[in-house]
Amino acid sequence: MIHVEHLTVQYRKEARNIPAVRDVSFDMIDGTAVGIVGESGCGKTSLARAFMGLIPPREGAVTDGSIMIDNTNILTVTKQHLQKLRGKTISMIFQDPFNSLNPVLTIKEQIRECFTFIEHKDAQNRSILDQRIIQLLRSVHIPEPERICDSYPHQLSGGLRQRVMIGIAIAREPKLLIADEPTTALDVTIQKNILELLTELKKKMNMSVLLITHNLAVVSRNTSKTIVMYAGRIMEEAPTRMLFKHPKHPYTQILCSALPRLGSKQILKTVPGGPPDPWNLPSGCVFHPRCPFVHDQCYVKEPELIPFEGRKIRCNLYE
Known part of the structure; x- marks a missing residue:
């Protein structure tokens, strides 16, 4: 079991701490694949770098939380111990080979x-x-x-x-392989082959895979659980089939509606506006400026990540 609890990553710029990953917690069962999806800048890659201890000290740091693998908190081990863990316990495929x-x-x-x-x-x-x-x-x-x-x-x-x-x-x-956008800049056929290879190796080696991508179609076919991130927060976490069949969070609903489907004549939806400025995050729910279901409570109350119908969700609509 891999257990991430209250993980927080911040970067320092112009004497200010800019949040990249905010209080992220989730579990991975050994030998399973978990997908992390979200727009660019939502904290996916910072999360991966935290696992590997690759956040440059002069740029930022993990300021809170733990990552437990085999009863070892890899965030508190020495550099020498972490070097031994890399490759054998945890390994990573980077975006640009x-x-x-x-x-x-x-x-x-x-x-x-x-x-x-x-x-x-x-x-x-x-x-x-x-x-x-x-x-x-x-x-x-x-x-x-x-x-x-x-x-x-x-x-x-x-x-x-x-x-x-x-x-x-x-x-x-390794026990855990982190794949950060492993199919970026590859054509569709090669993408399919690479993802099939990762699935084959996962089964053969009983290896856990953390698949990080902005492509929902990739995680829908290659993971058993999906985590949707936005502005450093987990917005929704659910079994992959459940999430794509019945998305609950407004952000997840719009993302799923943006997926093209063969034979469909419906106009694809887009998320209105742009991602929030990490220097000046909105008060209340961080998604409220772009949410089609925003109400008064969303402007002042930041929702908690709570269990709901077999999943976890962060939205005032479900509290």
Whole structure:
């Protein structure tokens, strides 16, 4: 079980603390996939960076909360302990595989670095290690792995670079894999293949997957639970099928109505207005300036995240 409680992330700018993630709590059952969706700037990537300890101290910090994995709060461990957890307990696929890979090292050299953390007798045997690298590339369905091993990132397509990144991320068989927009800038066919690969690896390794995306169609087909975020808050959390069939929060309802459907002649809805300014968040419910069901209470009272009909929801309509 992975347990996140009251997680708060703030960034410092011009002597002010700007909230990015605000009092976020949720659980993940081992071996399941959870999707986190929301507009750009809602706090999805900051949440992922908090898991990995990758928020630069000069820019911001986790100011409250805990992330428990195997009864260990990864927010309070030493840097040395966190380094040991990365890759083995928790790993991450970043948005842009081209910028995540070292342009002056071959794929083999970059994967070799991952295995230096594993305590095996054969780890220092170059030929045995190279065979393990080829086996790893095969596990993520990379064709001609021997040729790819000696290639540089710029010589690979976007889809192959992403498969290499997935291979690096799972090299040490982590308990939790965070996939931050793993299909960005890939065509639809490659997106489908990458997502199917993640699902296959999740089942094969009994690995939990935290899938972060702005694409609702991606989470609808690849997760068992979905969390909708807005302005750093969880607005709604529900089993994925339930959420897409019967969305309750006004924000979730509009997002689901914006999904195109084959054969439908209905005009797609959009969320009116724009995301709130993090420097000056609205009083009361943070969504009230864009909500079609706003009433007087919404201007002054910020709703709590409460259980409601098998889900959790943050909305004054349900209190």
